[in-house]
Amino acid sequence: MKCYRSAALLLAVLLLFTGCAPKVPVTDPETVITVGRPLSSAATSTTVTEAATTDTTTETTEVSGNSTVTATGSSNRKTTVTTTAKTTVTTVVTNVTTTTTAVPTPSVSGEIRGAWVSYIEVAELFSGCSTAAQARAAVDTLMKKLAGYGMNTVFFHVRANSDAYYNSSIFKPAAAVSKLIAAGFDPLAYAVEAAHREGLQLHAWINPYRVGKQTAYLVADVPYFSDTSKRYYYVPTSKAAQTLILNGVREVLDTYAVDGIQYDDYFYPDSLLKEGTVYSYESADYEAYRQAGGTLSVGDWRRAAVDTLIAGTHTLTSAKGVVFGVSPAVSADNTYKALYADCRKWLKQAGYVDYLCPQIYTGFEHGSSPFDTMVDTWMGYERHSSVQLYVGLALYKIGLKSDTYAGKGKTEWAQNDDIMSRSVSYLREKKIPGLCFYSYSYFEPSAKAGLSDTADVNVAKREIENLLDVL
Numbered sequence: 001m002k003c004y005r006s007a008a009l010l011l012a013v014l015l016l017f018t019g020c021a022p023k024v025p026v027t028d029p030e031t032v033i034t035v036g037r038p039l040s041s042a043a044t045s046t047t048v049t050e051a052a053t054t055d056t057t058t059e060t061t062e063v064s065g066n067s068t069v070t071a072t073g074s075s076n077r078k079t080t081v082t083t084t085a086k087t088t089v090t091t092v093v094t095n096v097t098t099t100t101t102a103v104p105t106p107s108v109s110g111e112i113r114g115a116w117v118s119y120i121e122v123a124e125l126f127s128g129c130s131t132a133a134q135a136r137a138a139v140d141t142l143m144k145k146l147a148g149y150g151m152n153t154v155f156f157h158v159r160a161n162s163d164a165y166y167n168s169s170i171f172k173p174a175a176a177v178s179k180l181i182a183a184g185f186d187p188l189a190y191a192v193e194a195a196h197r198e199g200l201q202l203h204a205w206i207n208p209y210r211v212g213k214q215t216a217y218l219v220a221d222v223p224y225f226s227d228t229s230k231r232y233y234y235v236p237t238s239k240a241a242q243t244l245i246l247n248g249v250r251e252v253l254d255t256y257a258v259d260g261i262q263y264d265d266y267f268y269p270d271s272l273l274k275e276g277t278v279y280s281y282e283s284a285d286y287e288a289y290r291q292a293g294g295t296l297s298v299g300d301w302r303r304a305a306v307d308t309l310i311a312g313t314h315t316l317t318s319a320k321g322v323v324f325g326v327s328p329a330v331s332a333d334n335t336y337k338a339l340y341a342d343c344r345k346w347l348k349q350a351g352y353v354d355y356l357c358p359q360i361y362t363g364f365e366h367g368s369s370p371f372d373t374m375v376d377t378w379m380g381y382e383r384h385s386s387v388q389l390y391v392g393l394a395l396y397k398i399g400l401k402s403d404t405y406a407g408k409g410k411t412e413w414a415q416n417d418d419i420m421s422r423s424v425s426y427l428r429e430k431k432i433p434g435l436c437f438y439s440y441s442y443f444e445p446s447a448k449a450g451l452s453d454t455a456d457v458n459v460a461k462r463e464i465e466n467l468l469d470v471l
Contacts, residue, residue: 105259106152106199112390112434113471114153115146116205119160121441122187123176132185139187139194142440147198149443150471155262155436156191158204158252161212162219162234166256170248172217192256203260203323204252208245208309209234210266219244225281227269236268236340237285237305246312253320260323261313265359267306267341275299275337302340310352317354325355327392327436330362330374332381347389348382355387357436361394363419367407371419372426379430390434393423395442399451399460414455417462421470 117125125142129135146154158165163174166181166188173181180187188204195202211218211232218224222244223235234241249261273279278286278298286298296304310326317324328335328343335341346352360374378389397403398420400413413419420437427435437443445451445460 105196105257106201108152108201110433111428112153112436113151114155114203114390114434114436115149115151115395115440115443116155116392116436116438117142117157118439119157119165119174119176121439122157122165123174124441126177126180126187129180132180132183135180135185135187136190136194139190143191143194143198143200145443146195146440147200149440149468151200153201153203153259153436154191154195154440155203155205156188156195158188159206159248161207161210161214162217163212163214166252168248168251170244170251171219188252188256188258192258196257201259203262203325204256204258205262205264206249206252207264207266209236209241209268210264223281225279227272231269233266233269235281235285236309237282237302242305242309242312245309246316249313249316253316253322258322260325260354261317262324262357263310263313263326265327265329265335265339265341267335267339268302269339270334271338273302273338273340299340303336303342306341307345307352310346314352314354323354325353325357325388325390327357327359330358330360330369332358332378344381347387348384350384350386353387355390355434357390357392357434359392359394359438361392361397361438363397363403363406363409363412363416364422365406365409365412366403367409370409371423375426375430375432379432388433390436391427391432392436392438393420395420395437396439397455398442398445398463399455399457401455414459417459418466420463420467424467424470 125138126135129138143154156165159171160174162171164171165174165177167173167186172178177187192202211224211234213231215232218232222240223238224232224241225235226232234244236242252258252261276298282298282302286301289296289301294301314324326343326346328341329339332344335343343356343358347356356378358374358378360371360378362369362371362374364371375391378391383389397413401411403410403413406412424435441448442451442460443464445455445457445464451457451460
């Protein structure tokens with residue numbers, strides 16, 4: 001599902017996405033969903049060159065006890081639903097016949113060099129695009145620039161606030177791309193194609209629980225709560241929320257030839273929930289857990305729920321032959337205590353993640369968390385041999401006039417033009433195999449709107465020149 005070449009094909013694809021995509025309605029929150037795709041299809045992306053024809057049938061099966069129903073169409077997609085309770089599973093089987101041309105997925109050997117493309121930047125990318133041709137040109141430019149900066153991986157925001165920057169049957173389209181999607185252009189499908197053409201791997205970047213301030217994007221019947229700023233989140237301990245998020249990941253994996261899935265550091269809102277307090281939106285579930293013999297404290301119960309989602313996501317990605325990672329905040333202690341995410345467990349035990357990429361967004365003179373000290377701290381945590389450790393770098397701070405919480409390093413970014421290059425050199429010295437920059441648009445400081453209000457642009461430009469010399 002990439003760049004479609006004719007009006008007839010556009011119509012066929014729109015019909016496919018809006019009415020015929022494989023769906024498994026989940027009516028029982030205990031339902032566990034697993035999926036399978038041949039690993040060979042994860043190794044290539046495809047470009048459709050002729051119109052697709054579809055033949056859709058619907059199968060309804062009553063499942064009792066611990067059993068499995070599998071439906072497979074000629075598109076080679078297989079959906080498996082395993083349930084431990086009696087329920088009705090309705091599977092829409094879509095047979096798709098296409099003529100395709102294979103585009104090899106780039107392999108990355110050695111150091112991972114990545115850049116995050118945030119949903120804000122995706123919106124800016126498409127802000128002047130009213131046609132698919134303009135949108136394709138914008139994506140082409142983005143990927144060419146990233147390759148020119150020496151990147152080999154792009155972390156592309158596909159879901160930031162329970163909205164989709166792709167053609168989803170689960171989440172509403174994000175406002176910034178809704179018109180393009182309605183017209184038949186799929187931002188993620190073309191981003192994958194364009195990235196692969198430039199030798200870049202593309203990982204789909206997701207905020208799993210975050211809904212944002214727009215309640216219109218909430219998915220019906222999935223529990224949620226809000227923080228003090230009226231930002232909404234799905235309840236991590238809710239099985240309905242877990243199922244929703246896993247189904248969303250499954251949809252991306254089934255539909256797009258992405259090379260990985262990454263979760264951001266947004267779990268529970270930072271420092272909002274007290275460790276020993278049970279809140280109204282979770283009280284019924286926690287009481288049911290206790291009545292069933294559960295002995296975990298409410299804090300550990302929350303962490304266990306996040307663990308379940310992380311492990312479930314890893315199961316999905318492993319079945320597809322793609323990698324899964326999480327990019328936690330710089331402090332593992334705060335992530336554990338305030339966000340209820342035990343990233344050190346994921347680092348030391350197999351089955352949770354393929355990598356962690358902590359956001360070490362500090363300079364070398366930071367008062368409490370100097371960059372080199374924090375890198376060494378993360379390197380000191382116990383790590384399973386199957387899990388890689390990468391590091392996220394604060395490209396957005398180059399030239400920053402005042403780093404508010406940096407203490408004695410408050411003006412470090414404005415006084416030095418080599419923090420990024422020194423950071424890269426330090427990671428290489430420590431044999432860290434991957435690094436990622438937040439975010440891509442700061443590679444061009446002079447073109448970054450509003451940067452001069454907060455940063456010395458001349459220092460920032462020199463930072464980029466020095467950085468590119470070592471990439």
